[in-house]
Amino acid sequence: MRITGLIVLGVWLGACSATPMFPPAVTKDVEANTFDAKAWEQEAYQLSRTTFVPHKVELAGEIIRVIHQSERLVILAEERPLDTRLASSPTSDQQDGAPWFAVTFQGPVEPRMLQAGNRLFVIGTTYQAGPEMFGGAPRMLPHLRAQCLHIWDTEGVKNKYWISNSGSVQYPPEERTICLEAKPSGSSPVGSDDEKTVSGGS
Numbered sequence: 001m002r003i004t005g006l007i008v009l010g011v012w013l014g015a016c017s018a019t020p021m022f023p024p025a026v027t028k029d030v031e032a033n034t035f036d037a038k039a040w041e042q043e044a045y046q047l048s049r050t051t052f053v054p055h056k057v058e059l060a061g062e063i064i065r066v067i068h069q070s071e072r073l074v075i076l077a078e079e080r081p082l083d084t085r086l087a088s089s090p091t092s093d094q095q096d097g098a099p100w101f102a103v104t105f106q107g108p109v110e111p112r113m114l115q116a117g118n119r120l121f122v123i124g125t126t127y128q129a130g131p132e133m134f135g136g137a138p139r140m141l142p143h144l145r146a147q148c149l150h151i152w153d154t155e156g157v158k159n160k161y162w163i164s165n166s167g168s169v170q171y172p173p174e175e176r177t178i179c180l181e182a183k184p185s186g187s188s189p190v191g192s193d194d195e196k197t198v199s200g201g202s
Contacts, residue, residue: 021084022148026123026179032058037079041099044129044142055126059101059144060087063151065134066114073114075103076132076141080119087119088173090154100139102132105146106180113176115155123148148179 020027035057061077079098080087103122124146131138157171 021150022123026148030056030058030123032082037099040142044140052128058123060121063116063118065116072104072106077101077103088152090158100141102141102143103146104143105149107178109178112156113151113153117155119152119154121150122146150177
């Protein structure tokens with residue numbers, strides 16, 4: 001894996017509200033509110049002879065655990081609503097029975113942004129389910145190969161307030177957007193793990 005030209009920009013919540021979170025080229029043809037993550041998780045536990053059909057999706061989640069492998073990160077996450085207001089709040093929005101999924105990403109991310117409890121939005125392509133270790137035992141999870149991540153460091157501002165005329169106010173979490181660089185046409189086959197990495201921020 002080659003990692004080139006990584007740029008990570010930190011922004012405070014609301015600093016770039018008019019700027020899209022992800023580049024338009026990345027969000028093109030994305031299934032966001034139409035994708036059924038619960039059904040996707042259930043498929044991971046069922047053997048099927050049907051041909052696997054990948055989907056380009058946008059999902060939101062809370063980081064449960066991060067596994068560092070030689071050429072990639074594996075982020076285990078529990079689904080959360082695709083709502084930036086909820087994602088940027090340290091307040092828990094956990095839902096009973098929310099599906100779990102694994103996000104693979106081939107680029108460096110600051111360790112503090114990968115704390116368990118931090119929130120993320122991810123755009124990527126679904127691929128075959130596989131086992132990931134959690135709690136000392138393997139758990140079969142659906143997988144998403146990430147093209148872009150947007151992470152809120154909500155754990156970093158827990159119980160941190162400043163005083164205003166209207167009372168105490170929660171500090172906004174710092175954010176990061178990290179994207180893979182688009183590969184030149186024909187540079188490698190679809191599904192290859194040899195991806196260059198470039199990141200940008202909103």
